[in-house]
Amino acid sequence: MNPRLSALRICLAYLVAACLWTVLSDQLLQLILDESALMPWLTGKKYLFIAVTSLLLFLLLKRQFGHQQRTYAALEESEQRLNRALDAVEDGIWEWDLSNDQVFYSPGYAHLIGVPYCQMGTQIGQWYERLHPDDRESTLATYQDHLQGRSAQFECTYRLRHSDGGYRWIHTRGRVSRDGHGEPTRMTGTSRDVTRQRQTDDHLRQAAAVFEATQEGLLVADVHGKILHINPSFQRITGYSADEVLGRNPSVLKSGLQDDGFYQRMWQALKSDGVWCGEIWNRRKSGEVYPQWQHICAVHDEKGKLTHYVAVFSDLSSIKRSQRELDFLAHHDPLTGLPNRLLLLERIEQALARGERDKSGGALLLLDLDHFKHINDSLGHSTGDLLVKAVAERLRGLLDEHSSLARLGGDEFAVILENRLPQHVSSLAQRLLDAMDAPFEVAGQPIYISASLGVSLYPDDARDVDHLLQHADAALFQAKASGRSLYAFYTPELTARARAHVQVEAALRQALENDELRVYYQPVHDLASGRVVGVESLVRWQHPERGLVPPGEFIPVAEACGLIAAIDTWVLDQACRQMRAWLDQGVLLEFVAVNLSSRVFCREGLEDRVARALRESDLAPQHLVLEVTESAIMQNVDQSVALMQRLRALGVHLAIDDFGTGYSSLMRLKRMPVQKLKIDQGFVAGLPGDTEDAAIACAIIALARSMGLKVVAEGIERPDQAAFLLSHACDFGQGYWYGRPQPASELPWCATAQNVDESV
The missing domain is CATH 3.30.70.270 (Reverse transcriptase/Diguanylate cyclase domain)
Structure with a gap:
């Protein structure tokens, strides 16, 4: 109802009624009354008209105000219901006045973004600022589509920054209002926080992906044991397709190897604990019986009512086969x-x-x-x-x-x-x-x-x-x-010997740590002139309790346990330093000889160790003779010859020790870059009376002469042995006849010199 029209109608009605009353009441009174009595009635008529119209106006206004009061009460109640509804819903309600970019936000919207309602402004810019940068373009594009009529409503999901600094996923629906010319005037809509729902959806999608992609077989059954869902791995493992098992009982997979008691215990565990897991033998569609590791879980709803069973199982066939193979390989x-x-x-x-x-x-x-x-x-x-x-x-x-x-x-x-x-x-x-x-x-x-x-x-x-x-x-x-x-x-003696071996090895390791080893030197003489031309370095063990330990007792042990490499390297270093000290003191020696065990000779890096010993002692390589046994060389002839050539390239001299006790041939001997042959003391001991020893010694000397090699005889203990060797053109000799192995300080030319072991 239009208030102006209603007021106009009332005024017109009142005007007509007043005019009619004024005209008709005057004529009626003139007809009824005479002139003398007319005046009081005219005055009374005026007041009567005022009274009647006032009464009518009061009644009319009372009716109008009562209707208005009822309307206001209804509006107030409606507004209160609306406010209660807005407070009750979690959704945010908003209205956007497009003409001035003013926005009305409900309290629910303020709660949505974590801002007190009293701080909510009316500017659309604050919404835009909270919009995630990655979602702005798509969200505004959706808004424009609806604004231009290309979509029935504005609906999209985007991220909005919360007051805690994080982002919430918001789902918004809205619709634009247009004026009579079709121009948009305002947009009204709702916004809902769907972060938890989106997380739930993500979890469901992930669970579905796992359900489909996992290598374990999965089945879901209802409370009656009817199969509801299976995954592809179920089909791959069992050979059954979905059409063949959906709606059926899992007992179709039974192998018959487990008795009824097994399944009774399984169901009892499911009822009491809600879960069962263990190994079970089932049957594929092909009839093959195979082992499974199965995990069955009972699923309950929020009220605790049983709703489903979920079974997860893996095929143990390959594992069992691998276990058998591993067990075989392990044994x-x-x-x-x-x-x-x-x-x-x-x-x-x-x-x-x-x-x-x-x-x-x-x-x-x-x-x-x-x-x-x-x-x-x-x-x-x-x-x-x-x-x-x-x-x-x-x-x-x-x-x-x-x-x-x-x-x-x-x-x-x-x-x-x-x-x-x-x-x-x-x-x-x-x-x-x-x-x-x-x-x-x-x-x-x-x-x-x-x-x-x-x-x-x-x-x-x-x-x-x-x-x-x-x-x-x-x-x-x-x-x-x-x-x-x-x-x-x-025999028991074998154990005693082995036990002694272990004891010597342990003591020898301590000897290396405690510096108990010593280097003794035995002079090598020129048989023709009798002059000392060199020395052979020999390792000795000065035990703190036993005294001097014979080499034959600890050298084999060192070779067996691998300590010989450290010993040989130590002797090499000491011998080079001692030779350098003698030369600095003016002692006229040509060489110092160092024995190399077969274990050290075959190892990589020997030439590097020799070069380092020469470099650190500042000894010229021609003053060093390396002695290698014939048997060590013959272990791998080609490798030995190559190593000897590398050593010879350093400038050191090489000698074959114990020559004649091994298996070398002349063909191999001529390939070796050696300068000396040493006659083993076993052949010297019988000289000159033993004809076999004499023949061997003479043959070795003759062989060396023919190949341009020098000959050293070791183990000379009597003058007749030295004379025999000299008469057959042997070059050098050493042994007890010339001197026992001694510490450097006790050699004749070093009686007053300081031992290098003490000075180095």
Whole structure:
């Protein structure tokens, strides 16, 4: 209703009524009354009109004000309901006046972005500033589409900065209002925080991706056990497609290997704990029975009511197969398929237990191939592996069910014999060695090889695994030391010898740390003039309790345990420094000789160590002679010749020690860049009476002369030996006749000189 029209109608009605009353009431009174009585009635009529109209106006205004009051009350109640509704909803409500860019925000919108409602402005700019930079372009594009009528409503999701500095995902819906000309005037809408919902959706998508992509099989069943969902891995593992299992019970996968009690315990665990996991055997569609590791979980709703079962399982077939393979590899040698050391120890322990229970005896045999390293070095490791396999096959064919063959590694085998007397053990040991006499056909070529064998009896020699192995190893060592291609039984003396070896090794390590080693020097004389031309450096061990330890007692131990390299390097350094000191003192010596063990000679970097010793001592290389045994050179001739050429390039001199005791040939000898040959003292000891020693000594001297080499004889103890060697043109000699090895300070030309060991 238009208020102006209503007011106009009332005024017109009042005007008409007043005019009619004025005209008609005057005429009526004139007709009724005379002139004398007319005047009071006219006055009364006026007041009556005022009273009546006032009453009518009061009634009209009362009605109007009552209606207005009811309207205002209704509006106020409606507004209160609207405010309560706005306060109750979490959504933010906004209205944007497009004409002046003023925005109305509801309290819910203020809560949405974490700002007190009293601080909310009306400018659209604050919304734009809070909009994530990556979402601005797409959000504004969506707004323009709706504003220009290309979309029915404005709807998009974007990130808005919260007052805590983080961003919230906001979903907004809005619609524009237009005027009569179709121009947009305002936009009204709602905004909702969907951050948690979006996170939930992300989690659901991730869970769905895991469900589809995981390598484990997954199935979801209802409370009645009907399969509702499966993943692709379920189909891959079981062979069943979705159409074949959906709606069916998982019992279709049963293998029948588990009894009813197994499944009763499974369901009992699900009811009491809500979860069950364990190994189970199921059947594929193809009929193959296979192991699974399965995890079943009961799913409940928010009220605790059971709704679903979820089963996750993995195929254990490959793992079981790998476990069997690993178990085999853990207990067997991969090359020969024989039991390895680990399985051998278990079988020895079982054999000892059976022997103790049955009051019977047996033996452990350790067999090692002789000179197997030469096979690897000359023919290659692949040929060596083939030979080991061939040996294993031959040995296996000689043993019965009461024997167990194992490979300990490399070229070493072990045999456990049960319920055997010593004479039976001895007979089998010889048969095993005799079996090595026939050649092995390897890679199309025959290979001859022998073996050595050590025997330890139980319970006579040992009653436990460790001692039985130690005693068999000691016997094997004795067999090798006795000439190889032999077998030897364990004796207590072997253990004593091995124990002494360990004790010497421990003491020798301490000797290196405590500086107990000494260098002694033995003069080398020119046999023709009798003049001292050089010295040979020899290592000695000055033990704090035992005194001077013989070299024959600790040098083999040092070679066996690897300490010889450190000892040789130390002797080399000391000898070079001492020679430099003598030369500085005016002593007329031509050389100092240093022995190189076979272990050091075959190692890489020898020429570097020699060059460093010369450089640090400032000794000219021609004053240093390196002595190498013939046997060390012959271990690998080509490698040895190459190393000797590198050493010769440094300028040092080379000598072959103990010449005549090895296996060198003239063809190989002429390739070696050496300057001296040393006649072993074993050939000198019988001179001049022993005709064989004399013939060998003369042959070595003649050979050296023909090749332009100098000859040094060692071990000269009598003047007749020196005279014989001189008469046959031997160049140099050394031995007790000329002087024993002594410390540098006790040599004749150094009686008053200071020992280099003390000055360096």
